[in-house]
Every structure is written in structure tokens, then in C-alpha cells.
Amino acid sequence: MGKFISIFFIIAQLSLGSLFVYAGVRKFIPNPARKSSSTELVPGSTKKQMVKFIGGLKANSYFWPFLGIVEIVAGLLLISQFFAVGGAIILLPVTLNIFLFHIFLKPEDVSGGILSALYLVVNILITTKKYKLLKSIIYTNKPFQL
Template identity: 30%
Template sequence: MTFEKLRTNKLNQWIIIHLRYLVGFAFFPSGLTKLLGNRFTVLSIDTPIGYFFEAMYQTGFYWNFLGLSQIVAGILLMTQRFALLGALLFLAILTNIWIITISLSFTGTWLITSLMMIAVTVLLIWDHHKLMPVLVYNQSLTMKSYPDPGRIWINAGMMYTICLLGLSWPGPVKEGLERWIWRGLTVVMMLTFLLTQYKAYKSRRLLVKNQS
């Protein structure tokens, strides 16, 4: 099967769109924690992992910058339109995290970061045609153009971003207004998911009907 068939397959497009959502969200909790100047772990500095994170935390602005970079990468992936830029930024950040988890022998974490590396690699392969003008020097290329995700997925990405950032806000959810806000964001996110899936289903049925 050619890349063009893979790229134009509706199911593959749906998988890639939601893989971007999933990978983008992965950076929100840790990114917000760093951006707000909080410690990422409570491990003792007597351990190599605890000492490493404490040293990173003590850098101050650099710790905040790491958090901001993670959030920006996640938001770019969520937008769908700028997903390639987000994937490249995500790869740069994640590669460092992946090597750290392997070097410091994180229990189980290296497996999660390895799966994330595979996911972001898949996203880059999906959009590799957009990178060809950069990778191929001084050669004329005929670039195949593929349609970007529809407006519904872009809008959904914006809604997911707002809701997931709110849900990822560090600290316990207290009683009262905060808990209702948390529940409201959860409901909005679930309704967004159901609405987009319903519209995608209707669009798919209409396409099949027109082709038959």
C-alpha cells in the first residue's frame, strides 16, 4: 500500500488526529507544574533521580522555561493546523526526557517515554512530505498536497486544550466552586468528544452513500 493510500484513508486520519490530542496532552500536567514553579517530584535528594530533579528545580527560570516549552508543544499539536511544528518541538524535548529516563534507570518510566517516542515518530512520518524541501538540498521536488483536518477537529482541539489545562492544574481539587469547575470542564470535554465522533460518523456515512 502506497503512502498516498495510507494518508487519504479516513480511519488513518482519525487515528492521527486523536494521536496528536493524546501526545499533546501528555505534556500539560508536567509542563504546568514547572511553569508555575512547583517541584515535579518529592523524591529525596539522596537518590540520583531526586537529586537531578532538585538541581533542575533550583535553576529557577530554566525550570519555568522547560514547562512553557512543553505546554507550547502540546498546544501546537492540539491545533492540528500547526501539528508538524508541535511534533518537532515535542521531539526535541522528549528526546532529552527519554535519554534521562534511561540514564537514571527510572522504574517503568523509560517504557512510557519510549512509547511516546514511537508516537511522535509516527506523527513525523505522517507529515514527512512537508519536511522534504528542508531535507532535500538543491533539487526540484513535486510535492503531493493532502487535505488538513477539518474545522471541527481544530475547534475540538481548542476545547480540549482549555479543558485539559484546567484539569491539569496542579494541586488538589477543593470542595465548592473549584470542584464544580473541574466537573464542568470534564463534561465539556466529553460532549466535545461525542459531538466530533457523531459528526465524523455522519460525514463518513454520507461519503460512502455518495460513492455507492
């Protein structure tokens, strides 16, 4: 059983890492602008909110490339296997945001929601696998001294 769990975590780390390396690289490849019909963007619709959200992330000149770099670095850390917990910790807010994006701005995309929930669960599992190590880093009994 222990060998199965080890193989599962290796496959999970490689899969999540390669997925985010790919997603990060895609952020640097320009997409041709698509024309959207006026019937698609009904005022108050989640589609309009989604377009505004992504447009806001891309509107400033730094955040979209920064997100791409974070995804690439964290993905490479996951793929390395040696720094996988660090990569999982870095990706935790990213996967949480992807999940919440699908829940609130794209609720009609059930398969995307399930997939983003899977990313989040795998990321949490990778992070909590090394709970004792993280606990010893984050929490100490000793008071802070200068």
C-alpha cells in the same frame, strides 16, 4: 484503512498535546518538599543521580519554567491540528530526554520506561507523517547564495 490512520494521528496528536500541556502547567504549581530517608539516597545510586538531575534543572531560576512554557506551547500546537508537525518537532528533544532519563536514571521503573518510549514513538510518527513537507523545507538542491 486510510481513515483509520487519520483517526489514529488525530487521537495521537490530541493525546500527546494534552499530556504535555498538563505537564507544562504542573511545572508552575509548587510541590511541597518531601523528606527523603537516608537509606533511599545511597551514594552512587540511580535515585541519587535522579534527584541531582531534577534538582539541577530546578536550581537555576529559568530552566524549569522555560521547559514548562515549551511543553505548553508545543502541546497547544499539537492540539491545534493545523500546527501539529511544528509542535511535534519542538517536543522531539523533550520526549527523547524523557526516554533517556527513564533508561539511565530510572531503569527500575519499567512502566515509566515503556510509557516514555511510547511518547517518543508517537512523536516520531507524527513528525515523519509529514516527511515530504519537512524534506522540502530542510533540504534543497540549490547552493546557498547571498
